[in-house]
Amino acid sequence: MILDDLNAQAQEIPVMQAMMGLDLGTKTIGVAVSDGMQSVATPLETIKRKKFTQDAERLLQIIAERNIGAVVLGLPLNMDGTEGPRAQSTRAFARNLEKLIEIPITFWDERLSTVAAERALLEGDTSRKRRSEVIDHVAASYILQGVLDRLGHLRRS
Secondary structure, three states: OEEOOHHHHHHHOOOOOOEEEEEEOOOEEEEEEEOOOOOOEEEEEEEEOOOHHHHHHHHHHHHHHOOOOEEEEEEOOOOOOOOOHHHHHHHHHHHHHHOOOOOOEEEEEOOOHHHHHHHHHHHOOOOHHHHHHHHHHHHHHHHHHHHHHHHHHHHHO
16 A cells, blocks of 8 residues: 555554665665664665566565565655656556555655765765765665654654
């Protein structure tokens, strides 16, 4: 099930179950996971993209191993908030993934997630080589953390 409006459909996200955040790039997929309390997002890994079936196979493995209850995809909106080809590609990925899993899939505006991840890595004095290795899954954790924070707020309201 794809949830297009997290604010209106937050009740569809299971409580007390880990979530997975994805930063979809053309060459890689950054993966982050949350704890079962849905309070902290942690970068997990970067998957080198191949074919959808191979990418999905690894994602399904993570979902099973970590008992994931929902998936968050970073939605690459244009700076003016409109959707371009990359956002449409992300939505297509979600529709294909939806056929393979029975857990909710939602989107989160990822416009500045990579910038925030890069800044955090620079502040941590991470080498250029190491930054290129981890930037995608660190960005995925920023995406997921945004959703976790929003869900926490919605559930407290």
